[in-house]
Amino acid sequence: MEYKDYYKIMGVARDASQDEIKRAYRKLARKYHPDVSKEPQAEVRFKELGEAYEVLKDPEKRVAYDRLGTNWKANQEFRPPPDWNAGFEFSEREFPGGDASQYSDFFESLFGHAFRSAQGGRAGARESGMGGMGSHGGRQAFHAPGEDHYAKVMIDLEDSYTGATRAITLQVPEVDQQGHLATREHTLNVVIPKGIRAKQYIRLAGQGAPSSGQGKRGDLYLEIEFRLHPYYRVEGADVYLDLPIAPWEAALGATVKVPTPGGTVGLKVPPGSTTGRKLRLKGRGIPAKTPGDLFVVLRTEPPPAADEADKAFYRSMAEQFKSFNPRAGLGVEA
Amino acid sequence: MTTENEAGASRQKQQDIPKLSGIVLDEEHLLTLTEISQACAVQTGYIIELVDEGLLTPQSGAETGQETSFREPRPHFWRFTGEQMRRARLASRLQGDLGVNLAGVALALQLLDEIAELRERLEVLGGDDWSRPG
Numbered sequence: 001m002e003y004k005d006y007y008k009i010m011g012v013a014r015d016a017s018q019d020e021i022k023r024a025y026r027k028l029a030r031k032y033h034p035d036v037s038k039e040p041q042a043e044v045r046f047k048e049l050g051e052a053y054e055v056l057k058d059p060e061k062r063v064a065y066d067r068l069g070t071n072w073k074a075n076q077e078f079r080p081p082p083d084w085n086a087g088f089e090f091s092e093r094e095f096p097g098g099d100a101s102q103y104s105d106f107f108e109s110l111f112g113h114a115f116r117s118a119q120g121g122r123a124g125a126r127e128s129g130m131g132g133m134g135s136h137g138g139r140q141a142f143h144a145p146g147e148d149h150y151a152k153v154m155i156d157l158e159d160s161y162t163g164a165t166r167a168i169t170l171q172v173p174e175v176d177q178q179g180h181l182a183t184r185e186h187t188l189n190v191v192i193p194k195g196i197r198a199k200q201y202i203r204l205a206g207q208g209a210p211s212s213g214q215g216k217r218g219d220l221y222l223e224i225e226f227r228l229h230p231y232y233r234v235e236g237a238d239v240y241l242d243l244p245i246a247p248w249e250a251a252l253g254a255t256v257k258v259p260t261p262g263g264t265v266g267l268k269v270p271p272g273s274t275t276g277r278k279l280r281l282k283g284r285g286i287p288a289k290t291p292g293d294l295f296v297v298l299r300t301e302p303p304p305a306a307d308e309a310d311k312a313f314y315r316s317m318a319e320q321f322k323s324f325n326p327r328a329g330l331g332v333e334a
Numbered sequence: 335m336t337t338e339n340e341a342g343a344s345r346q347k348q349q350d351i352p353k354l355s356g357i358v359l360d361e362e363h364l365l366t367l368t369e370i371s372q373a374c375a376v377q378t379g380y381i382i383e384l385v386d387e388g389l390l391t392p393q394s395g396a397e398t399g400q401e402t403s404f405r406e407p408r409p410h411f412w413r414f415t416g417e418q419m420r421r422a423r424l425a426s427r428l429q430g431d432l433g434v435n436l437a438g439v440a441l442a443l444q445l446l447d448e449i450a451e452l453r454e455r456l457e458v459l460g461g462d463d464w465s466r467p468g
Contacts, residue, residue: 026432026433029431029432030432033427033428033431033432035424035427035428035446036428036442036446046431050431145372147375148372148373148375150423165353167351187351188351188354189351189352189353189354190353190354190355190356191353191354191355191356193355193358196358199416199417199420200358200359200360200416201358201359201416201419201420202356202357202358202359203356203357203358203359203363204354204356205356205357207354218372219372219373220356221373221419222356223420233457235454
């Protein structure tokens with residue numbers, strides 16, 4: 001287990017006031033909150049930050065943490081000294097930030113046990129860190145249903161055209177009989193229905209957390225996300241494709257083969273097409289009662305002048321189109 | 335060395351697990367006030383606050399026809415989309431984690447929507463290099 005330097009994570013001095021710590025937290029939380037941040041590693045940073053703040057904002061925990069001494073270096077191999085927390089009485093209260101299962105082993109070894117009982121069986125299937133519910137969280141009543149869980153599922157665009165089955169593995173934290181927190185892998189084989197779109201949710205009834213009382217199990221929500229495709233772009237139910245065509249295909253018109261997520265189709269390119277022209281393949285977008293469309297955006301791709309014969313051809317083309325000025329619109333002469 | 339065996343074993347394991355079919359939260363499958371509250375792990379009162387603030391606009395479950403005489407249908411006739419559930423969760427996370435008030439969350443959500451829309455437009459324009467640094 002590695003030592004965590006909570007002061008360094010929060011960028012504050014060891015003698016920082018509680019107000020300074022709060023200010024530092026707010027500032028960094030806005031910067032690294034996974035819902036608003038585009039910083040690399042935002043989620044990891046935000047988790048670290050939440051853990052550091054959890055300790056430093058609480059005078060009891062901060063004093064206990066400080067007692068470990070100042071000789072530890074960040075990421076150094078760490079064993080808690082025996083009886084390091086003797087004489088401390090941690091109040092058992094809920095983590096306001098919500099989710100102790102997201103905290104490090106280091107945190108767990110120091111503070112985990114004392115706070116476990118207040119935590120109940122929260123699970124960590126959330127996709128974005130230790131987000132909390134603030135004052136709105138509220139403990140569930142005894143017979144309330146178990147908590148709902150979330151997970152993101154990455155699928156390929158093609159899966160939405162055909163439907164698919166995906167094995168989804170969730171890390172479910174559980175407290176074992178000795179009171180230790182352990183993660184259990186929970187695998188589900190989930191049917192991804194045809195026509196699913198990005199950001200849609202699939203609700204699996206009864207696959208969330210068990211109720212702490214006699215209530216029913218919570219649900220599991222899977223949020224769908226498409227993997228970035230090398231050539232398709234998706235907007236809602238519509239799909240976009242940039243299609244390179246040869247200059248003669250653009251000028252004379254042609255029927256060309258076009259890949260679509262549902263298979264190759266023939267597309268008629270009208271004569272006199274230019275780069276940027278948008279052609280619509282109606283109903284070839286994501287399938288549904290009213291399916292999306294596939295938009296093909298044309299881009300002319302001139303062949304390279306690879307050898308002397310090719311160059312001679314381009315020269316004769318220049319001769320043929322002597323009066324053509326591609327920059328006429330820019331107000332410059334040929 | 336054992337990867338092949340392991341892959342075989344996990345394939346075997348995968349076949350043993352029954353297939354689960356869920357419900358897609360689309361235009362036809364909406365959430366009630368109780369369901370969205372449970373899904374966001376918040377009290378129903380919080381969802382009502384979000385509606386009051388104009389952060390969520392529920393549809394009225396007025397297919398029943400009973401509540402049409404009310405200008406504002408009562409909360410237990412409200413119906414929410416999956417997208418609204420995403421917004422409500424986001425709002426509650428931002429409030430809890432960043433200590434912003436409801437008006438601040440409303441502003442943040444509006445700006446986040448605008449950013450998402452601009453990024454999408456950039457992508458269509460082929461500005462991937464800008465929209466995805468790194």
